[in-house]
Amino acid sequence: xxxxxxxxxxxxxxxxxxxxxxxxxxxxxxxxxxxxxxxxxxxxxxxxxxxxxxxxxxxxxxxxxxxxxxxxxxxxxxxxxxxxxxxxxxxxxxxxxxxxxxxxxxxxxxxxxxxxxxxxxxxxxxxxxxxxxxxxxxxxxxxxxxxxxxxxxxxxxxxxxxxxxxxxxxxxxxxxxxxxxxxxxxxxxxxxxxxxxxxxxxxxxxxxxxxxxxxxxxxxxxxxxxxxxxxxxxxxxxxxxxxxxxxxxxxxxxxxxxxxxxxxxxxxxxxxxxxxxxxxxxxxxxxxxxxxxxxxxxxxxxxxxxxxxxxxxxxxxxxxxxxxxxxxxxxxxxxxxxxxxxxxxxxxxxxxxxxxxxxxxxxxxxxxxxxxxxxxxxxxxxxxxxxx
Amino acid sequence: xxxxxxxxxxxxxxxxxxxxxxxxxxxxxxxxxxxxxxxxxxxxxxxxxxxxxxxxxxxxxxxxxxxxxxxxxxxxxxxxxxxxxxxxxxxxxxxxxxxxxxxxxxxxxxxxxxxxxxxxxxxxxxxxxxxxxxxxxxxxxxxxxxxxxxxxxxxxxxxxxxxxxxxxxxxxxxxxxxxxxxxxxxxxxxxxxxxxxxxxxxxxxxxxxxxxxxxxxxxxxxxxxxxxxxxxxxxxxxxxxxxxxxxxxxxxxxxxxxxxxxxxxxxxxxxxxxxxxxxxxxxxxxxxxxxxxxxxxxxxxxxxxxxxxxxxxxxxxxxxxxxxxxxxxxxxxxxxxxxxxxxxxxxxxxxxxxxxxxxxxxxxxxxxxxxxxxxxxxxxxxxxxxxxxxxxxxxxxxxxxxxxxxxxxxxxxxxxxxxxxxxxxxxxxxxxxxxxxxxxxxxxxxxxxxxxxxxxxxxxxxxxxxxxxxxxxxxxxxxxxxxxxxxxxxxxxxxxxxxxxxxxxxxxxxxxxx
Numbered sequence: 002x003x004x005x006x007x008x009x010x011x012x013x014x015x016x017x018x019x020x021x022x023x024x025x026x027x028x029x030x031x032x033x034x035x036x037x038x039x040x041x042x043x044x045x046x047x048x049x050x051x052x053x054x055x056x057x058x059x060x061x062x063x064x065x066x067x068x069x070x071x072x073x074x075x076x077x078x079x080x081x082x083x084x085x086x087x088x089x090x091x092x093x094x095x096x097x098x099x100x101x102x103x104x105x106x107x108x109x110x111x112x113x114x115x116x117x118x119x120x121x122x123x124x125x126x127x128x129x130x131x132x133x134x135x136x137x138x139x140x141x142x143x144x145x146x147x148x149x150x151x152x153x154x155x156x157x158x159x160x161x162x163x164x165x166x167x168x169x170x171x172x173x174x175x176x177x178x179x180x181x182x183x184x185x186x187x188x189x190x191x192x193x194x195x196x197x198x199x200x201x202x203x204x205x206x207x208x209x210x211x212x213x214x215x216x217x218x219x220x221x222x223x224x225x226x227x228x229x230x231x232x233x234x235x236x237x238x239x240x241x242x243x244x245x246x247x248x249x250x251x252x253x254x255x256x257x258x259x260x261x262x263x264x265x266x267x268x269x270x271x272x273x274x275x276x277x278x279x280x281x282x283x284x285x286x287x288x289x290x291x292x293x294x295x296x297x298x299x300x301x302x303x304x305x306x307x308x309x310x311x312x313x314x315x316x317x318x319x320x321x322x323x324x325x326x327x328x329x330x331x332x333x334x335x336x337x338x339x340x341x342x343x344x345x346x347x348x349x350x351x352x353x354x355x356x357x358x359x360x361x362x363x364x365x366x367x368x369x370x371x372x373x374x375x376x377x378x379x380x381x382x383x384x385x386x387x388x389x
Numbered sequence: 390x391x392x393x394x395x396x397x398x399x400x401x402x403x404x405x406x407x408x409x410x411x412x413x414x415x416x417x418x419x420x421x422x423x424x425x426x427x428x429x430x431x432x433x434x435x436x437x438x439x440x441x442x443x444x445x446x447x448x449x450x451x452x453x454x455x456x457x458x459x460x461x462x463x464x465x466x467x468x469x470x471x472x473x474x475x476x477x478x479x480x481x482x483x484x485x486x487x488x489x490x491x492x493x494x495x496x497x498x499x500x501x502x503x504x505x506x507x508x509x510x511x512x513x514x515x516x517x518x519x520x521x522x523x524x525x526x527x528x529x530x531x532x533x534x535x536x537x538x539x540x541x542x543x544x545x546x547x548x549x550x551x552x553x554x555x556x557x558x559x560x561x562x563x564x565x566x567x568x569x570x571x572x573x574x575x576x577x578x579x580x581x582x583x584x585x586x587x588x589x590x591x592x593x594x595x596x597x598x599x600x601x602x603x604x605x606x607x608x609x610x611x612x613x614x615x616x617x618x619x620x621x622x623x624x625x626x627x628x629x630x631x632x633x634x635x636x637x638x639x640x641x642x643x644x645x646x647x648x649x650x651x652x653x654x655x656x657x658x659x660x661x662x663x664x665x666x667x668x669x670x671x672x673x674x675x676x677x678x679x680x681x682x683x684x685x686x687x688x689x690x691x692x693x694x695x696x697x698x699x700x701x702x703x704x705x706x707x708x709x710x711x712x713x714x715x716x717x718x719x720x721x722x723x724x725x726x727x728x729x730x731x732x733x734x735x736x737x738x739x740x741x742x743x744x745x746x747x748x749x750x751x752x753x754x755x756x757x758x759x760x761x762x763x764x765x766x767x768x769x770x771x772x773x774x775x776x777x778x779x780x781x782x783x784x785x786x787x788x789x790x791x792x793x794x795x796x797x798x799x800x801x802x803x804x805x806x807x808x809x810x811x812x813x814x815x816x817x818x819x820x821x822x823x824x825x826x827x828x829x830x831x832x833x834x835x836x837x838x839x840x841x842x843x844x845x846x847x848x849x850x851x852x853x854x855x856x857x858x859x860x861x862x863x864x865x866x867x868x869x870x871x872x873x874x875x876x877x878x879x880x881x882x883x884x885x886x887x888x889x890x891x892x893x894x895x896x897x898x899x900x901x902x903x
Contacts, residue, residue, distance in 0.1 A: 089487055092490060093460075093490045093517045093552065094517075094552065096460040097492045097517065097519055097552075101521050106420070106460075107459055107460035176880050177878075178677065179648070179677050179678065179679050179705075179706070179707050180625075180648055180650040180677070180678070181625040181626070181649070182590075182625055182648065184627070187592070188592050188627040191652075192627070192650065195629070195681070195682060196681070199681075203769075228685075246613075292782070297781050298722075298782065300661040300719070301696070303660070303661060305723075307563060351771075352744065352771025352772065353686065355771075356712070356771070387487075388487075389485060
């Protein structure tokens with residue numbers, strides 16, 4: 002048996018592992034002991050398909066889907082299996098595209114029908130190939146940097162095998178694992194690739210793609226409104242009339258009564274009574290509620306009192322807001338002070354600026370390499386890859 | 390008379406059969422070979438369309454199988470509820486590795502829906518909900534309850550949910566309910582909650598704004614009281630490339646979030662988001678997860694114990710390369726006792742090359758305990774602040790840092806603001822020592838002798854470099870913590886009556902011999 006066939010066999014064995022059936026308390030290792038309902042009924046159709054086994058057209062000879070190539074990118078082969086995983090990933094997008102544009106529904110002929118000259122199988126293969134080209138270019142870069150030795154898909158599958166085997170053994174031994182019990186092929190590919198890119202960008206960012214001071218300054222200026230603006234510090238006074246029933250507390254006002262009550266306050270403010278004299282008459286604890294909104298409170302302001310934040314941002318010093326409702330209470334805000342905090346200084350955010358710079362330069366590098374890539378398509382194989 | 394007797398007997402038998410699921414049927418759906426005029430009860434007699442399924446009320450024990458490779462457009466909303474002994478199951482059948490696809494195309498809020506239904510198990514589907522007309526409030530899968538009391542046993546397993554272009558701001562909870570997988574409760578008449586929710590082994594990618602989320606109108610401040618989810622388990626899911634938050638469990642007692650991997654969260658929303666976090670929960674447990682490459686410093690951490698939480702346990706997680714840092718503990722400083730973040734515990738985690746601020750504690754956080762974590766900050770990682778306390782109305786009060794190893798090769802220091810009962814004890818600070826490094830009566834500043842720090846990569850195996858060498862000064866020099874969980878990051882026992890090691894590893898002599 003070839004190594005590749007062995008690998009497929011191992012993958013298929015993984016299929017038989019079931020997930021836990023019941024919601025369970027915190028587990029010592031991984032609470033995956035119980036059989037799935039599907040396993041209990043003996044119905045294969047319902048088993049969780051952690052790792053689908055490819056019944057590729059090219060699997061009539063075991064391992065062929067790994068040795069036959071669909072295309073070569075700068076001389077590096079993309080195997081049938083690698084390509085077909087990308088096709089699978091884009092099937093749903095194809096379904097959506099052809100339904101939207103051509104009102105196409107699924108049928109026995111769907112994938113091979115021409116819709117105004119567009120054929121779903123060709124569409125999905127083209128998308129898959131584009132993704133494969135970019136990935137292969139990134140893998141070649143990683144290999145050049147010494148991060149990967151073998152960029153073939155068989156090597157990746159062996160890595161997946163080893164990882165899942167390690168996880169299986171750890172579970173059996175009661176040792177902890179991190180992340181899922183078993184990785185599926187596609188998500189493990191994403192996982193490996195993401196982590197490879199972290200290191201690749203780190204290395205490139207220290208040398209080839211190291212941004213110059215000038216580039217950093219340009220990037221900072223371009224991004225500062227969006228990313229580094231500290232916004233305002235606004236000191237406000239507040240009138241709050243609640244109609245919220247809190248646990249264990251006496252019955253509050255009705256919403257209508259609360260609205261009527263705060264309306265009284267508004268009328269007094271309109272008559273130019275001072276806010277600090279009016280507010281204590283309406284606030285629950287008879288005090289002047291004061292609050293500061295600034296960059297420190299921004300996330301809670303956005304999460305908890307987004308309306309109050311919006312209202313406060315509209316106010317100038319000395320202005321009161323109209324009555325508004327939020328979190329089961331009626332409010333009026335008064336702006337006591339409003340200071341623009343300016344931008345976070347360049348030196349403080351330099352690491353972020355640099356990371357964004359490296360990311361841009363990296364994407365430009367890859368786009369350039371993709372544009373220049375020599376893509377050789379093995380037409381007979383390409384046209385026969387599985388799409389259904 | 391006799392007829393009536395037999396009729397009753399028959400009715401009773403029928404009821405019994407229904408209750409036991411004995412009359413349960415397996416239905417089949419095939420978009421290319423099926424026909425809605427068929428009986429549906431065999432592959433040869435398969436139905437064809439979602440309309441047919443959506444018009445049908447399933448009985449306890451029924452199964453609805455979608456043909457592998459099939460494509461359906463629009464919304465799947467099967468009707469009916471199962472029973473405790475006989476849930477209704479959705480799955481797939483037939484050859485091929487292409488899953489059945491439900492492409493929502495933005496025609497409805499969600500591509501797959503359950504509403505006031507219970508005792509369902511959904512598995513094996515691929516779900517998208519991408520509208521070419523752009524973003525709007527939407528989800529891939531939504532399980533919704535409204536004025537229905539307790540809705541029990543919804544298990545979602547082995548689903549692939551992707552390409553949901555939900556809106557970043559519009560929709561419930563400021564757009565955060567636009568998610569790949571959403572459980573939500575609306576209504577105001579009957580306290581309603583889900584019980585026995587399992588989201589397991591699902592793959593969620595390219596979803597906006599959130600990945601997996603639970604939400605409810607029956608929050609702590611609801612007029613008629615809190616109705617938290619119970620037996621909520623989010624396990625073994627893999628999330629990647631999520632616009633905002635990855636996994637957010639809200640409004641629940643004792644939710645369990647474990648063995649998930651979340652990467653590239655907060656990729657697009659431009660707002661405050663975290664890879665894995667909880668809000669309005671009691672006794673949440675977050676463990677054995679891996680979070681990496683969360684983007685931006687609008688939060689942007691791997692993990693977060695957020696507001697209105699009590700006794701959250703964050704342990705045995707691996708956090709790396711998150712732009713916003715490792716962990717956030719926070720609560721607004723509003724004076725009401727209704728706002729709290731109390732008794733959070735962060736222990737035996739590993740953080741490698743997280744950025745910006747490793748530990749951020751903001752606002753009304755009380756009685757937090759952060760111990761036996763190992764933090765590695767390499768050179769050129771943007772010099773993150775190791776510990777940053779920020780005021781949000783009030784300062785954190787009662788935070789204890791003990792037995793941690795801070796291996797800091799960056800130039801970042803500590804910004805503790807106004808310290809109110811903030812204690813550092815028995816920590817090991819190694820690398821660059823900023824002037825702001827806190828006092829610690831039992832501080833170690835020598836090399837902790839980690840096996841090979843900074844070499845973490847893929848998964849747990851890769852962080853073996855954070856174990857202690859046999860001659861490590863961290864061995865047996867920590868301070869004993871009560872209720873420490875009894876094990877380290879690698880599963881080694883931690884004794885309950887002796888001084889533990891510092892860091893996430895409890896050294897065992899047997900290990901050294903291996």
